[in-house]
Amino acid sequence: MSIVTVQLGQCGNQIGFEVFDALLSDSHSSQGLCCKRENEAYQASCKERFFSEEENGVPIARAVLVDMEPKVINQTLSKAAQSGRWKYGQHACFCQKQGSGNNWAYGYSVHGPRHEESIMDLIRKEVEKCDSFSGFFIIMSMAGGTGSGIGAFVTQNLQDQYSNSLKMNQIIWPYGTGEVIVQNYNSILTLSHLYRSSDALLVHENDAVHKICAKLMNIKQISFSDINQVLAHQLGSVFQPTYSAESSFHYRRNPLGIDWHVRPPSSGLPSLGKMSLNKDLHFNTYIANLVILRGKDVQSADVEGFKDPALYTSWLEPVNAFNVWKTQRAFSKYEKSAVLVSNSQFLVKPLDMIVGKAWNMFASKAYIHQYTKFGIEEEDFLDSFTSLEQVVASYCNL
Amino acid sequence: MTQSVVVQVGQCGNQIGCCFWDLALREHAAVNQKGIYDEAISSFFRNVDTRVVGDGGSISKGKICSLKARAVLIDMEEGVVNEILQGPLRDVFDTKQLITDISGSGNNWAVGHRVFGSLYQDQILEKLRKSAEHCDCLQCFFIIHSMGGGTGSGLGTFLLKMLEDEFPEVYRFVTSIYPSGEDDVITSPYNSILAMKELNEHADCVLPIDNQSLFDIISKIDLMVNSGKLGTTVKPKSLVTSSSGALKTRHKKPFDAMNNIVANLLLNLTSSARFEGSLNMDLNEISMNLVPFPQLHYLVSSLTPLYTLTDVNIPPRRLDQMFSDAFSKDHQLLRADPKHSLYLACALMVRGNVHISDVRRNIERLKPSLQFVSWNQEGWKTSLCSIPPVGHSHSLLALANNTCVKPTFMELKERFMRLYKKKAHLHHYLQVEGMEESCFTEAVSSLSALIQEYNQLDATKNMPVQDLPRLSIAM
Numbered sequence: 001m002s003i004v005t006v007q008l009g010q011c012g013n014q015i016g017f018e019v020f021d022a023l024l025s026d027s028h029s030s031q032g033l034c035c036k037r038e039n040e041a042y043q044a045s046c047k048e049r050f051f052s053e054e055e056n057g058v059p060i061a062r063a064v065l066v067d068m069e070p071k072v073i074n075q076t077l078s079k080a081a082q083s084g085r086w087k088y089g090q091h092a093c094f095c096q097k098q099g100s101g102n103n104w105a106y107g108y109s110v111h112g113p114r115h116e117e118s119i120m121d122l123i124r125k126e127v128e129k130c131d132s133f134s135g136f137f138i139i140m141s142m143a144g145g146t147g148s149g150i151g152a153f154v155t156q157n158l159q160d161q162y163s164n165s166l167k168m169n170q171i172i173w174p175y176g177t178g179e180v181i182v183q184n185y186n187s188i189l190t191l192s193h194l195y196r197s198s199d200a201l202l203v204h205e206n207d208a209v210h211k212i213c214a215k216l217m218n219i220k221q222i223s224f225s226d227i228n229q230v231l232a233h234q235l236g237s238v239f240q241p242t243y244s245a246e247s248s249f250h251y252r253r254n255p256l257g258i259d260w261h262v263r264p265p266s267s268g269l270p271s272l273g274k275m276s277l278n279k280d281l282h283f284n285t286y287i288a289n290l291v292i293l294r295g296k297d298v299q300s301a302d303v304e305g306f307k308d309p310a311l312y313t314s315w316l317e318p319v320n321a322f323n324v325w326k327t328q329r330a331f332s333k334y335e336k337s338a339v340l341v342s343n344s345q346f347l348v349k350p351l352d353m354i355v356g357k358a359w360n361m362f363a364s365k366a367y368i369h370q371y372t373k374f375g376i377e378e379e380d381f382l383d384s385f386t387s388l389e390q391v392v393a394s395y396c397n398l
Numbered sequence: 399m400t401q402s403v404v405v406q407v408g409q410c411g412n413q414i415g416c417c418f419w420d421l422a423l424r425e426h427a428a429v430n431q432k433g434i435y436d437e438a439i440s441s442f443f444r445n446v447d448t449r450v451v452g453d454g455g456s457i458s459k460g461k462i463c464s465l466k467a468r469a470v471l472i473d474m475e476e477g478v479v480n481e482i483l484q485g486p487l488r489d490v491f492d493t494k495q496l497i498t499d500i501s502g503s504g505n506n507w508a509v510g511h512r513v514f515g516s517l518y519q520d521q522i523l524e525k526l527r528k529s530a531e532h533c534d535c536l537q538c539f540f541i542i543h544s545m546g547g548g549t550g551s552g553l554g555t556f557l558l559k560m561l562e563d564e565f566p567e568v569y570r571f572v573t574s575i576y577p578s579g580e581d582d583v584i585t586s587p588y589n590s591i592l593a594m595k596e597l598n599e600h601a602d603c604v605l606p607i608d609n610q611s612l613f614d615i616i617s618k619i620d621l622m623v624n625s626g627k628l629g630t631t632v633k634p635k636s637l638v639t640s641s642s643g644a645l646k647t648r649h650k651k652p653f654d655a656m657n658n659i660v661a662n663l664l665l666n667l668t669s670s671a672r673f674e675g676s677l678n679m680d681l682n683e684i685s686m687n688l689v690p691f692p693q694l695h696y697l698v699s700s701l702t703p704l705y706t707l708t709d710v711n712i713p714p715r716r717l718d719q720m721f722s723d724a725f726s727k728d729h730q731l732l733r734a735d736p737k738h739s740l741y742l743a744c745a746l747m748v749r750g751n752v753h754i755s756d757v758r759r760n761i762e763r764l765k766p767s768l769q770f771v772s773w774n775q776e777g778w779k780t781s782l783c784s785i786p787p788v789g790h791s792h793s794l795l796a797l798a799n800n801t802c803v804k805p806t807f808m809e810l811k812e813r814f815m816r817l818y819k820k821k822a823h824l825h826h827y828l829q830v831e832g833m834e835e836s837c838f839t840e841a842v843s844s845l846s847a848l849i850q851e852y853n854q855l856d857a858t859k860n861m862p863v864q865d866l867p868r869l870s871i872a873m
Contacts, residue, residue, distance in 0.1 A: 010678055070399055070437065071674045097535035098400050101682030145686075177761055178778030179677065181687040181743050210755070222755035224676040224782075356865060357776070363866050364773040366690035366742075385869055393871045 002049055002130035003239070005063040005137045006123060006154060009100075009147030010072045011172050012139040013065055014224065017076045018232035019139070020061045023050050024086050026236055026332045033296055033330040042329045045241035051086065052129050059086045062130065064122045065093035066154070068100050068111055068146045092126065094119050100145025104186040105374035107149020108193075119150075120157055127162075135166030137239075138198075142190045143174035143183035152193040159197035169198045170235065173205040173350060182367050184358035189376070191351075192384035195391065203347060204231055233332065237339045242292060242325040285398040286311050286344040291324045295336040298326040313398040348395045355388050399437040400537035402668065402681070403529045404469045405557060408503075408510075408550025410575050411543040412471055412478045413653060418542070418661035419467050419490055421788075425665055428788050429673070435462045438672045442468055443490075444532055456532060468532065470495050470525045472557075474514055474549045475502040495529065497521055503548025507589040508830035508837075510552020518553075523560060530565065538569040538681045540664065541601075545593050546577035546586030555596035562600045569681060571667075572601045573660060576732070576806060578610040579813075585823050587813040588838070594810070595841040598848060603685050604696050605663070606803060607731040612656035618728065619704050662787065663699055663731065666795040669749055670783040677754070679747060679781030687779040688743045688799045694851060697797045698736055700729040703790065717752065717792065721760035724796040725768065732806060739802035740859045741770045745779040747795040750786030757782070771855060772863045804852040811845055818842075 007016030027046040034042075051059035061080070065088060067073045073095050081087045094115065100107040127133050136158055140147035151169070158167050171190070174183045194201060209230050213222045217230070289311070293301050307318040331337050361367070362381055372378070406415030426439050435445040435457065443465040445457045457463055467490045473479050476498050483491065497518055503510040530536050539561055543550030561570050574597065577586035597604050670679040689695045702723040724746070727735040748757060757780050770777050787793050817823065818838060827833050 014676070069678075069680065071678060075674055098537055099678075099680040099682065101680060101686045103682075103686050145683075175758065177758070177765070177776045179780055180683075181774065181777050181779045210758070214755070220755075221753045223753040227754070356868065359868055360866055361773045366773055367686075369692055370686055370689075386871070389869050389871045 001132050001134035002062055003135055003137050004123065004126045004130065004133070005050070005061070005139065006066065007063060007076075008066045008138065008140040008151045008154070009144055010067065011141035011144065012147045012151070013067055013072050013076045015170070015172070015228050015231055016063060016065070016139050017079055018225075018228040019235050020050065020063065020080070020086060021083065022229070022232040022236040022332070023240065024059065026240060028085070029333055033335065034328045038329055042241055048131075049239070049241065054087075058084075060089050061086060061092075062126055063088060063092060064119070064126055066095075066119055066146070066150060067093075068096045068107070068150070069098060070095045089126075092122065094122055100149055102143075102180050102182060102186070103145045103370055103374065104149040104152075104189045105371040105376035107145045107147075107151075108153050108189070109149075109375040111146070112150050112153030115150075116153075116157065119154060120161065123154075123158070133165065135168065135199075136162070137168050137170065139170045140190075141172040141174065142187040143172075143180045144186065147172075148186045148190040152190050152197075155194055156197045166200075167198050168200045168202060169194055170202045170204070172231075173203055173207075175206045175210070176353070179206075182370070184354050184361060185367065185371070185381070187354050188358045188384045188388055189380070191391075192387040195387060202235075202341075204234075205350060234339065237294065237331045237337055238292060238341060240294075240331060241329075242294075242327045284311075284344050284346055285313050286342055287313060287316065287321060287398065288343040289322045290341040291322075292339045292341070293324065293326045293337070295328070295330040295334060297336065298328055301326065345395050345398060348392055351388065352392050355385065355392065359385060399441060400535045400671070400681070401441050401468060401533035402538040402540055403526075403533070403536065404442070404467070404540045404542065405472065405526070406469065407472045407541065407543040407554035407557065408547055409473065409475065409478050409544075410547065411541075411550045411554065412473055412482065414542050414573070414575075414657045414660050415469065415471065416482050416485075416487060417654065417657040418664055419469070419487055421658065421661045421665060422467075423465070423490070425788055429785055430462075433462050435459060439465070440534075441668065441672050444468060464489065466490060466492055467495075468529055470497070470522075470529055472497045472518075472522065472549075472553060474499040474510065474553065476500055495525060497525060503552060504826075505546075505583050505585055505589065506548045506826055506830070507552040507585075507592045508827045508833045510548040510550075510554070511556045511592070512552075512830050512832050514549070514553050515556035519560070522557065523564065526561070526564065530568075536565070536568055538571055539565070541570065541572045542660075542664075543572070544575040544577075545590040546575075546581055546583050547589060550575075551589040551593040555593045555600075558596055558600035569685065570600065570602045571681070571684075572597060572604045573664065574604055574606050575660075576606050576608040576810070578608050579809070580610075585817075585826070587810060587817055588823070588827065590810055591814045591841045591845055592837065594807075594848075595844040598693060598844050602695060603689065605699055605731075605797075606696055606806065607660060607663075607699070608733055608806070609656065611731050611733050612659055614728070615659060615704065615731075616655050622705065659701065659731065663701055663795065666701065666747060666749065666787065666793060667797075669785065669787075670747060670781040673783050673785040675781065675783035675785075677780060677782040679745075679779070679783075683779070683781075684745065684797070688745055688797060690742055690774070690799070691851075693848060694742065694799060696803045697799055698734050698803060699731050699798075700724045700726075700796045701731070702729055702794050702796075704729070717756055718760055718763070720792070720794050721746075721764060724794050725764060730802075732803065734800070734802035734806065736798045736800040736802045737768060739769075739800050739804075740855055741768055741774075741777060742799040742801075742855065743774060743777040743779070744768075744770075744799070745781070745797040747781045747783070747797070748792065749783045749794075750790060750792030752782065752792050754780075754782065769859055772858060772861070775863065801852045801856050804849060804856070807845060807849050807852075811842065811849070814842065 007013045027043045050062055052062055054060050065073050073093050077088055140151035142148050209227050212230055213219045213226050219226050289306055291303055303324050306322050309318050312318055312321050406412045422442055445462055446464050446466050447457055448464045471479050479498050543554035545551050671681050702720045723729050725737050761778055
């Protein structure tokens, strides 16, 4: 089952490159710690999922690259080609000359509709190349103009045109202290729109990944390249093939098999997931946990701790909320590795902060003229605030 | 990638412009080793086959044939423009891009704005349209002028309205040289205030600079270079005041060093749009992030480092020093002290071998000593461009939307009132057709309103930041 990746904006494209690179390096890695047959099955599954085959044997990533200005896409394409091991499709990118200027409204209301046909066309072509298509992986940041605005627009279109396929958005949460001054506005607009059209939002915070680089990896001078590589590593370890629980020797066909639509008793909100290598058990209530273990001794690993009912909200049984996937084939040369994907209250605090800051700025009407210029009115802002306050409230009530 | 057109008006504007083109060529020559006409160069230059007569000569790809600046040169006296055309940069400019007259504006805004404005309106429009046609995707007009004289001030601001009407989607960035207190043009306050009204109404973004600050920076550099402090030597090319050396002649004109600082400012401002980096910042992001309200579009700039020592290894402390310096009042290109005033927004445009962790560390370090307006406590915008300026391994341009511009405007207003109360020299202006006293009073009101806005913001300084009550949701 194949996944088509859509990389949007500078962030999306920079990360997308690292993800494909990590996936392919891992699949070619020799130290799989498993038998040859298994390794070959793993490689084949990974290839089918993320790459299509070219005549001269160089795999082509199943990806569409979108950006409103050319510098980053040019760099991304050449870096991939230089590696020699894989590349992007020649016609897989859509580029314009003038960027979105960190303006969500410009991305969503101007660039989106203007280029809708071309972008959706490229995506359709990529989907058609898949023998069996399972869903979309959309990589974007929330803080800028292209990834956030066009990302929201494209996801909406994908919801209309491919309503039966999974749409998972990888969202990059910016540093708390300004990468972009209007990042809070762009973020609330993005999130509130994605809530209506995405199936799952996978979140990575720059601050958190930065801390991982600094404290856990001891990197002295952290660059965006370091951060993106850590991110790619985490994503890779989630998306690489895994065994399904039922038939132990077949790699799972649906890469995102968990039922992401968790339905609480009263309302039906799509889920907000967070990935982390740390498990913070005490102050958090979970709706769902997915643990993916790879490498040596996976079968004997003890995951009983995850079945503690205290972790989960009162209306869920742990058996419905917790899943574990175990695969003997090691990831990226690590003898043992584990990933935890959670849907919990973990993100309430950061979300609440962003909504709070955006609200304070909105009260002074600062920068609003930049948005109304392109058709996003104060009412649209209010709608976004309302829908996000609802999300915060729902999670708090767990 | 987009293109920008530089419109240099008046003596000051053209002299600075000339330095800008000189340094731009040097920068691109250093980066573009293979002589291929690429998108970065095309942002400011056309590639022309000079053997072709007329307009058909543009070449969009391949080897560089002959570079022509995307510029329009306007002056109502011929002296400066003629010198440029006879100097080493003559091949960079097209005679079709010039508009000159012989009589000059006599340091009279009204003559520049109204007399020459109406006389040359059509010609100017034609040249601007032509330069826009040569662009694939025109994003920005950079206007360079001084405020105190007649042509740059009057005709330069006349242009703004024209650009707004004719090219409403293209950004108008204005680099304005404000007169210092000891300015020898008596009517400079009149000219400046009349020009300010136009800047208030028709510019997207203004970078105010004053000669005194530039002069002080040069004195500092001279002191450093000549004192032989620390026993280390300064890399000559790295001076923020240095010319490229290769193209311009040895004998330096008096304002050269000062003009080079402004030229470097413009290069650094556009570097992240032209060159690649891990966190790009395009020109449209400047006003998006730094202009919270349309009328508050005056940005104070500072450039660091002013020079690089020949020491190759740069320990992090030097890097941190660069960030600290950007906020010191000695490094601002306007007489202003942003540290002790209120920030509405701040942009840090970094070039060279600097990582995001360096930027973050310095923001955290400097934040406590700076005051930001309550609704923008984290009002930082950062950009990282991989290509450093020539002669440096890294550099920083800080742009601040800060209430520290207020004193400059207030002083200007005071000087204006001193003259206006006595009606001194007023007749020179009023005898120009269409000029009335109401032009003056309107201009002063416009400035007063602006000052009042800054006052209101300043009043919120030191007030405790309160979180406003949020929407409450019924569950």
